[in-house]
Amino acid sequence: MGPFTDKPLAESDPQIARLIAGENRLEHDKIRLIASENYASRAVMEATGSVLANKYSEGYAHKRYYEGQQVIDEVEELAISRLKALFGAEHVNVQPYSGSPANLAVYFAFCAPGDTIMGLALPAGGHLTHGHSVSITGKYFKSVQYGVRKTDHRIDLDEVRDLARQHRPKLLWCGTTAYPRTLDFPAFRAIADEVGALLVADMAHIAGLVCGGAHPSPVGIADVVTSTTHKTFRGPRGGMIFCKAAHASAIDKAVFPGLQGGPHNHVTAGIAVAACEAARPEFKAYARGVVENAKALASALAERGFGVVTGGTDNHLMLVDVTSRGLTGKQLAQALDKAGLVLNYNSVPFDPRKPFDPSGVRIGTPAVTSRGMGTDVMLRIAEWMDRVAKDAGSEDNLAKVAREVKEVCAKYPAPGLRVE
Ligand code: DSN
Numbered sequence: 001m002g003p004f005t006d007k008p009l010a011e012s013d014p015q016i017a018r019l020i021a022g023e024n025r026l027e028h029d030k031i032r033l034i035a036s037e038n039y040a041s042r043a044v045m046e047a048t049g050s051v052l053a054n055k056y057s058e059g060y061a062h063k064r065y066y067e068g069q070q071v072i073d074e075v076e077e078l079a080i081s082r083l084k085a086l087f088g089a090e091h092v093n094v095q096p097y098s099g100s101p102a103n104l105a106v107y108f109a110f111c112a113p114g115d116t117i118m119g120l121a122l123p124a125g126g127h128l129t130h131g132h133s134v135s136i137t138g139k140y141f142k143s144v145q146y147g148v149r150k151t152d153h154r155i156d157l158d159e160v161r162d163l164a165r166q167h168r169p170k171l172l173w174c175g176t177t178a179y180p181r182t183l184d185f186p187a188f189r190a191i192a193d194e195v196g197a198l199l200v201a202d203m204a205h206i207a208g209l210v211c212g213g214a215h216p217s218p219v220g221i222a223d224v225v226t227s228t229t230h231k232t233f234r235g236p237r238g239g240m241i242f243c244k245a246a247h248a249s250a251i252d253k254a255v256f257p258g259l260q261g262g263p264h265n266h267v268t269a270g271i272a273v274a275a276c277e278a279a280r281p282e283f284k285a286y287a288r289g290v291v292e293n294a295k296a297l298a299s300a301l302a303e304r305g306f307g308v309v310t311g312g313t314d315n316h317l318m319l320v321d322v323t324s325r326g327l328t329g330k331q332l333a334q335a336l337d338k339a340g341l342v343l344n345y346n347s348v349p350f351d352p353r354k355p356f357d358p359s360g361v362r363i364g365t366p367a368v369t370s371r372g373m374g375t376d377v378m379l380r381i382a383e384w385m386d387r388v389a390k391d392a393g394s395e396d397n398l399a400k401v402a403r404e405v406k407e408v409c410a411k412y413p414a415p416g417l418r419v420e
Pocket of ligand 1: 035036099127177
């Protein structure tokens with residue numbers, strides 16, 4: 001066996017093995033409410049942890065710069081054909097390393113530095129790569145940012161149209177990371193057409209809802225659609241780009257050789273497995289369940305005096321202003337973590353506080369729904385959050401909630417975990 005041994009991880013590197021076991025335990029014992037996280041299935045994990053990680057394959061199927069691609073070509077073609085069928089797409093690229101590289105590839109395909117682009121502002125629920133000032137996308141391009149209305153915190157399509165007419169962007173982004181309402185893709189299409197912009201939808205958060213029929217699809221409406229693969233879609237950590245056939249060559253060239261080197265073939269295999277799983281009828285029930293759970297949790301929190309932004313949700317997440325409970329978002333998020341409920345603090349629209357200690361938290365139901373938890377558990381989550389908010393400084397209070405959370409978690413085994 002040459003200079004290497006073939007020991008299992010626990011023997012070869014007990015420190016890392018112990019840390020991985022610790023993460024398995026945390027993901028089992030806690031209720032995970034981070035809206036961008038999920039549990040990938042055991043099958044997805046197996047494909048992603050496979051020998052395919054050993055192979056270099058710069059290029060695309062049957063046009064590679066390395067030999068020995070007999071298996072890799074088939075893996076990539078299978079991932080692409082499954083995704084095309086699932087989303088009804090003309091062309092798919094599965095090589096982006098994640099969502100931000102997927103978005104950068106779109107800029108590289110269609111824009112030159114200094115071009116005007118438009119996206120939803122980060123504090124209003126957009127993403128860094130949609131033109132935020134600290135992102136390369138806000139520095140290399142002239143970024144125009146639209147927001148949400150002051151009155152109802154929903155995207156203001158009149159503002160989008162006015163800004164688009166005024167600035168005539170080359171790219172118009174629609175897509176969100178912290179927005180609880182349905183996106184009106186046809187309305188964005190009409191605005192893009194009026195000003196001659198390419199419409200790019202970033203469906204990273206909602207890809208699983210889209211293919212599960214719980215959110216309208218941007219595929220076939222937007223010119224290009226980007227996504228991650230590990231959120232509601234339940235795949236490994238990766239990225240993908242869907243586009244009309246007319247843009248296929250520009251997108252492929254932008255991803256490789258424009259932006260990236262060798263694709264992560266083990267991830268491509270994990271994406272193919274996730275696409276296979278998402279095509280099963282039970283995935284539609286999953287997507288519906290994610291939204292039902294989010295609606296139930298949002299209304300239970302509103303009843304307990306939490307400030308649910310827009311008054312509820314249409315999708316997998318809610319934004320909650322917690323200052324009405326006498327806490328900042330960060331204070332509540334940290335207390336909840338000790339109580340076994342994991343989420344992230346988040347700015348709310350027009351937040352007077354700074355992003356590192358904002359007024360709100362973001363709560364998502366993709367992971368809890370993957371464990372089979374239903375609306376009864378959502379009501380308990382609201383009750384636990386209420387108890388934590390009432391006495392966030394009491395270690396006894398937090399420990400008592402954590403024990404109850406752990407008892408409930410024990411009844412809902414999570415996909416993909418290995419817990420001793
Ligand atoms: N950081 C991801 C999220 O949590 O929404 C987006 O990139």
